[in-house]
Amino acid sequence: AQSVTQLGSHVSVSEGALVLLRCNYSSSVPPYLFWYVQYPNQGLQLLLKYTSAATLVKGINGFEAEFKKSETSFHLTKPSAHMSDAAEYFCAVSVFNKFYFGSGTKLNVKP
Amino acid sequence: ETGVTQTPRHLVMGMTNKKSLKCEQHLGHNAMYWYKQSAKKPLELMFVYNFKEQTENNSVPSRFSPECPNSSHLFLHLHTLQPEDSALYLCASSQDPEASKGGYTFGSGTRLTVV
Numbered sequence: 001a002q003s004v005t006q007l008g009s010h011v012s013v014s015e016g017a018l019v020l021l022r023c024n025y026s027s028s029v030p031p032y033l034f035w036y037v038q039y040p041n042q043g044l045q046l047l048l049k050y051t052s053a054a055t056l057v058k059g060i061n062g063f064e065a066e067f068k069k070s071e072t073s074f075h076l077t078k079p080s081a082h083m084s085d086a087a088e089y090f091c092a093v094s095v096f097n098k099f100y101f102g103s104g105t106k107l108n109v110k111p
Numbered sequence: 112e113t114g115v116t117q118t119p120r121h122l123v124m125g126m127t128n129k130k131s132l133k134c135e136q137h138l139g140h141n142a143m144y145w146y147k148q149s150a151k152k153p154l155e156l157m158f159v160y161n162f163k164e165q166t167e168n169n170s171v172p173s174r175f176s177p178e179c180p181n182s183s184h185l186f187l188h189l190h191t192l193q194p195e196d197s198a199l200y201l202c203a204s205s206q207d208p209e210a211s212k213g214g215y216t217f218g219s220g221t222r223l224t225v226v
Contacts, residue, residue, distance in 0.1 A: 032211065032212055032214075034214045036214075036217075041219075041220075041222065042219050042220070043115070043117075043201050043203075043217035043218050043219045043220045044201070044215070044217045045217070046215070046216070049213075049214050051212055090154070092214070094209075094210065094211045094212065094214070097208065097209040097211045098209065098211075099156070099209065099211070099215075101153060101154045102153075103153050104153075
């Protein structure tokens with residue numbers, strides 16, 4: 001069975017600090033991988049996706065993620081957090097034409 | 112601006128009411144979806160439509176009835192709901208079936224409260 005695990009339901013960083021949101025997946029075949037962001041009272045917005053091209057994927061708002069097959073990970077990073085990054089972030093995996101979302105990580109950015 | 116528009120944004124309804132949620136996508140996508148997002152629970156896929164045909168129904172109670180008259184419009188008809196049905200209902204679309212490679216484009220959701 002496929003699964004997506006996001007370590008840490010809540011992450012808090014200071015403004016200007018590194019953002020690291022963790023995502024691990026289980027899949028018997030190479031998956032497609034996605035990160036979505038959800039601001040309060042909004043839908044989910046695609047941040048970036050990995051579809052078997054370059055393993056380092058750059059997305060919107062300065063975010064990037066690296067696909068590491070050996071670690072079955074797809075962690076999301078941003079060098080310097082901004083107050084506007086406060087939101088909930090969802091990792092997702094697509095395999096065998098099925099989509100699986102993680103349970104989400106709420107990012108809090110402290111001034 | 113999102114290419115997927117949902118109306119209304121907020122809805123409060125009694126348990127005996129009948130209401131409908133509407134979704135429209137302006138992206139030329141071929142697949143549309145209804146998701147339910149409840150507090151402290153993972154996103155739940157409810158229904159999938161590919162080229163107007165329902166291809167997936169994830170054991171959703173019959174008090175939720177979807178309708179897809181064309182590839183651009185999707186409705187969710189609601190009747191005799193329960194308080195536990197209160198949630199954010201998200202519509203999404205994708206170019207490829209099951210959003211396998213391209214991912215979803217989501218609407219802003221309808222916040223439903225059942226009283």
